[in-house]
Amino acid sequence: MSRLSPQAREHLAASYVLGTLTGPARRAFERRCEQDADLARRRSRWERAFADLQRGFTPVLPREGLWAQIEQRAERAPIRPEPSVSALARPASVPATEAPAGVTPVLVARRDRPGQPAPARAAEPSAPPVRGRSTRRSASAGVSPLWRVWAIAASLLATALGGVLGWQLTRPEPVPQVVEAPIRYVGVLTVDGGHWVVETVEGSGVLKIRTRGSPRIPARNAPELWWIGADGTPRSLGLLPREGEAERAIPALPGAEAPVFAVSLEPPTGSPSGKPTGRVITQFPALTDL
Amino acid sequence: MPHVPSEEETLAALLRATAARDKRAFRLLYEATSAHLMGLLVRMLRQRDWAEEALQDVYLRIWNRADSYAAEKGHPLAWMMTIARYRALDLLRARRELVSLDEPESTPEPRDHAPGPDDEAVTQEGLHRLDQCLEGLPGEQRDVLLLAYYEGYTHTELSTRLGKPLGTVKSWVRRGLQRLQECLDR
Numbered sequence: 001m002s003r004l005s006p007q008a009r010e011h012l013a014a015s016y017v018l019g020t021l022t023g024p025a026r027r028a029f030e031r032r033c034e035q036d037a038d039l040a041r042r043r044s045r046w047e048r049a050f051a052d053l054q055r056g057f058t059p060v061l062p063r064e065g066l067w068a069q070i071e072q073r074a075e076r077a078p079i080r081p082e083p084s085v086s087a088l089a090r091p092a093s094v095p096a097t098e099a100p101a102g103v104t105p106v107l108v109a110r111r112d113r114p115g116q117p118a119p120a121r122a123a124e125p126s127a128p129p130v131r132g133r134s135t136r137r138s139a140s141a142g143v144s145p146l147w148r149v150w151a152i153a154a155s156l157l158a159t160a161l162g163g164v165l166g167w168q169l170t171r172p173e174p175v176p177q178v179v180e181a182p183i184r185y186v187g188v189l190t191v192d193g194g195h196w197v198v199e200t201v202e203g204s205g206v207l208k209i210r211t212r213g214s215p216r217i218p219a220r221n222a223p224e225l226w227w228i229g230a231d232g233t234p235r236s237l238g239l240l241p242r243e244g245e246a247e248r249a250i251p252a253l254p255g256a257e258a259p260v261f262a263v264s265l266e267p268p269t270g271s272p273s274g275k276p277t278g279r280v281i282t283q284f285p286a287l288t289d290l
Numbered sequence: 291m292p293h294v295p296s297e298e299e300t301l302a303a304l305l306r307a308t309a310a311r312d313k314r315a316f317r318l319l320y321e322a323t324s325a326h327l328m329g330l331l332v333r334m335l336r337q338r339d340w341a342e343e344a345l346q347d348v349y350l351r352i353w354n355r356a357d358s359y360a361a362e363k364g365h366p367l368a369w370m371m372t373i374a375r376y377r378a379l380d381l382l383r384a385r386r387e388l389v390s391l392d393e394p395e396s397t398p399e400p401r402d403h404a405p406g407p408d409d410e411a412v413t414q415e416g417l418h419r420l421d422q423c424l425e426g427l428p429g430e431q432r433d434v435l436l437l438a439y440y441e442g443y444t445h446t447e448l449s450t451r452l453g454k455p456l457g458t459v460k461s462w463v464r465r466g467l468q469r470l471q472e473c474l475d476r
Binding site for chain 1: 313316317320324325326328330339340341342346347350353364365368369375379380384420439442443444445464467470474
């Protein structure tokens, strides 16, 4: 790709940003940008240019319960090392119900109901999600959210956003330096009526499953999830639930360049042979960590 | 007269604080921006539950990568919406292998860009905005670019949508991008 003319590089960058560069070429372009500053610059210029079109999207308010889910996932995300972290003191006015960061939740199966905060997990101190904005949100349905935040943020800036307010970070043990994050594989498996989102981190031995909607599966079958790596051999990751969420231990998976998640219809107790015996109803080339 | 921070400065400050793990700032960032990102995701992904899933993924990425934002990457909201759009494109690619195409959509018109109270239009002397450049394109080139942008269509999907040969739509896209580049460079 380094032999490409400037014109060709421009076209690659433009088609990447637009989205018409697809498949392996798209992935290759992303990798290339990590090492090729010129290409990354061209991409950045096209991103800024196309940003003009973003105003064509009509804003849609997300439902109330989404923030709590995001917050919980952010809590579980590995804490990246910060160059100059001093203890962030908690001012007296901060409600005591805010949970400390850095607590690893116990892995339990739970059912996610929209609009409701998730129940507290067993080993975590009980911490209801931060509340407070719901009435304001519903009252301002027609107003640009950007205007609403001005008054709040301006006062925060006035009190030096840099470190006065915030979560108290409690670190009972030293946080390991994350030099290179392991790869996270995500699959979205769609069938009539719903889909599953599956996720596993390389080397973790843990698979997370979330069911959305009501995936339609014949009553006499069970959906079984498979991982297909470079050698093309399907490896079972167990049966998928018809609803709700689950986390389970899985065998160590071989590393793969472009693994695929697939679902087949099996007898209610799963494939008897350790290989798919029924029809493959959906598959998804795994997305690696964003 | 005290300096009132602009929308851009405010969001950039919230991003910096988010990078420093300030969860209150992250929440404010979410409240300020999530409707815009959600609007993009709902439009491109069509299904609400998919859009909600993608919204979470995108904000988690922003939580993890807030330190990679810098002023030269443009307006903070634009940067965030670009992340959301890439996520939508990735999900669409995989999903469209399984789901048949919906009914044809009409080509969207970009919203009126006359500056209003909500807009912080930053125009520099001599810098042509993309929408102005788009208006200068032949209709079929503009159409394919807008469909690709707002609906996330591939060349093949454009060809099916418009009932034109694959080679023709590829050439429209290519020429359209080329003209845009010439216009933007002027």
